[in-house]
Each structure stands twice: as structure tokens, then as C-alpha cells.
Amino acid sequence: TALLFPFTWQLxxxxxxxIGGGMLxxxxxxxxxxxxxxxASLQYVEKRVLEEILVVDLDDVASFT
Numbered sequence: 154t155a156l157l158f159p160f161t162w163q164l165x166x167x168x169x170x171x172i173g174g175g176m177l178x179x180x181x182x183x184x185x186x187x188x189x190x191x192x193a194s195l196q197y198v199e200k201r202v203l204e205e206i207l208v209v210d211l212d213d214v215a216s217f218t
Contacts, residue, residue, distance in 0.1 A: 164185045164186060165182070165184065165188070167179070167189065168189045172191075172194045172197060177197055180206060181202050192212065195208070
């Protein structure tokens, strides 16, 4: 991890994305981002959006799409 400290993340980083208020539209943004999202809220995301992003389930790291 010592090699990562000189670098800073220059793009969008949202630790936990709120479900309400239309915030899920951020997942359709035309830019790179790193967003935390509770697994239960994936049901509210459009399937079209899920086809274009990488989803990593930290509870089950062996399976990711």
C-alpha cells in the first residue's frame, strides 16, 4: 500500500450512494467513477446501466460481472 499513497484519485468517488432523490442516475454518467452501493438497491438500477458497468460484490468477491 505504500506505493499508493503518493497518488490521488482524480475521478468521482462516492463511498455509499443514497438510493433516493434520483441519485442512481449517477451510475449512467459518461465518466469513470468508483461508487459504493448496497446490494439490495441493485434491483432499482436499470438493466441497461448494469450492462455497461463493472459490479463487484464485496460480500461474495468470487462472483463479479
